[in-house]
Amino acid sequence: MFRSLRPLIFALDPETAHGVTLAALRAGAALLPGAAADDPVLRTSVAGLDLPNPVGLAAGFDKDVMVPDAMLRLGFGFVECGSVTPRPQAGNPRPRLFRLVEDGAVINRMGFNNLGLEHAVVRLQARRGRPGIVGINLGANKDSEDRSADYVAGVRAAAALASYVTVNISSPNTPGLRALQDGAALADLIARVVAARGALNVPMFVKVAPDLEPEDFETITRAAIDGGIDGLIVSNTTISRPPLASRHAGETGGLSGAPLAPLALAALRGFVRASGGALPLIAAGGIASGADAYTRIRAGASAVQLYSALVYDGPGLVGRIKADLAMLLRRDGFATVGDAVGASVGR
Numbered sequence: 001m002f003r004s005l006r007p008l009i010f011a012l013d014p015e016t017a018h019g020v021t022l023a024a025l026r027a028g029a030a031l032l033p034g035a036a037a038d039d040p041v042l043r044t045s046v047a048g049l050d051l052p053n054p055v056g057l058a059a060g061f062d063k064d065v066m067v068p069d070a071m072l073r074l075g076f077g078f079v080e081c082g083s084v085t086p087r088p089q090a091g092n093p094r095p096r097l098f099r100l101v102e103d104g105a106v107i108n109r110m111g112f113n114n115l116g117l118e119h120a121v122v123r124l125q126a127r128r129g130r131p132g133i134v135g136i137n138l139g140a141n142k143d144s145e146d147r148s149a150d151y152v153a154g155v156r157a158a159a160a161l162a163s164y165v166t167v168n169i170s171s172p173n174t175p176g177l178r179a180l181q182d183g184a185a186l187a188d189l190i191a192r193v194v195a196a197r198g199a200l201n202v203p204m205f206v207k208v209a210p211d212l213e214p215e216d217f218e219t220i221t222r223a224a225i226d227g228g229i230d231g232l233i234v235s236n237t238t239i240s241r242p243p244l245a246s247r248h249a250g251e252t253g254g255l256s257g258a259p260l261a262p263l264a265l266a267a268l269r270g271f272v273r274a275s276g277g278a279l280p281l282i283a284a285g286g287i288a289s290g291a292d293a294y295t296r297i298r299a300g301a302s303a304v305q306l307y308s309a310l311v312y313d314g315p316g317l318v319g320r321i322k323a324d325l326a327m328l329l330r331r332d333g334f335a336t337v338g339d340a341v342g343a344s345v346g347r
Contacts, residue, residue: 002314014097014106014311018061025067035075035319039326042077044337046302047203047230047280049133049164053077053322054337055293058284058305059137059166059207063114065123072132075318080305081120082137083168086153088116089141092173096253099311100246104288105260106308108237109253111173112139117157124161135164137207142174148189155196155204165202167193170209170236172254178209183219190227203230210235210260210267210285217267221274231280233305235267238285257308261286265299272300272345288313290324297325297337298344 009017025032042053056078057071065081072079091113098107114120120136127134138154140147151167159165169180169189180189190206197204206229208220224232237254244259264285271281283301287293288309296304309317334340 002316006314010099010101013095014099015094018097022062022066025070029067029070029073032070032073034073038075038077038322041326041329041335042322042337044303046282047164047205048201049078049203051077051133051303054297054303055318055321055325056080056282056303056305058307059083059168060108060110061307061310065120065127065134065136068134069127069130069132072134074315075322077303078133078135078163080135080137080166082114082166083112083139083171084114084117084120084136084154084158085112085139085141086117086144086150087141088119089113098246098248098251098253100244100248100257101312102245103249103257103259104309104312105244105246105255105257106311107248107251107253107255109173109251111142112171114139117154121157121161124158128161133163135166135205136162137166137168139168139171140174140177147177147180148192151189151193152196155193159197159200159202159204162202164205164230165193165197166205166207166233168207168236170207172209172211172237172239178211181208181212181216181220183223186220186223187227190223190229194228205229205231205233205282207233208235208267208271210238210263211240212267212270214270217270217274221271221279225275225279229279231282231302232271233282233284234271234301235264235285238263256285257311258286258288261292265296268296268299268301272342277342277345287321288317290321290328293321293325294328294340295344297340298342300342300345302338302341
């Protein structure tokens, strides 16, 4: 069905198309057929989260916790909502979202547009007791004087309602935000958000950029392990520009989709080397097939996330990735996803 609808969807500007998609999912969530039961070989665990499969929806699709259950019904093993900031904010001026069709890519400079933490908390409260792993991705307001305090506020308000919390310090669209990845600033931020979590048994991840220097892998990894972070999400969009064919190639913002894949994979391998397997990693960036997911898992990721590939391949992609991943695991003699994690490390 998506193939027949795609020309109509692509006739709309990307942000309008996204809004229509969310509205349709909200209106028809109860009518969505539940995805088929997952192949048992796909069941896995990440930082204490029991996942029916390791294919997750990355943050950015459902910023305001509007359709997490609909996305779970489409077959995702887990869904990450957000990014959410303490106060609502409009984000950057439109246009701010661009399809690079020739490249299978997307550039966005959304700027953490969202309805705010209070709205997200209400939505999370409304789904309490429902099955499925739904995480919340936290951001900071653009005009905040203390961005670490914004993350603390997010943890205090939402951690008890979410399956896990992600501290997003890697968006390139909030000026200065990525500076929180630097040594002392990161250690201070982690100390504050972990203290805010308190005794709650909620996994906490930090989402990092792919645009890192070699020494950054060790610095970030050590801060995460020493500070009590449960894992890293590797990686966010890139501000770099590999060769691109689209007329939108020069747009400012974060690049995602197929051209990001090599850089995101290299970043994943950097964190695997730095952590020696001591820190769970979730891979994101340019994942569009079962083979892509399998490569990241063998490289050291315990699970994967995608978003941009849905723009081009539609919701049926989730089932295809899972089927191909299960086939690849069995082909190579792995009984579980966990058995394959890091299988290519050192080879």
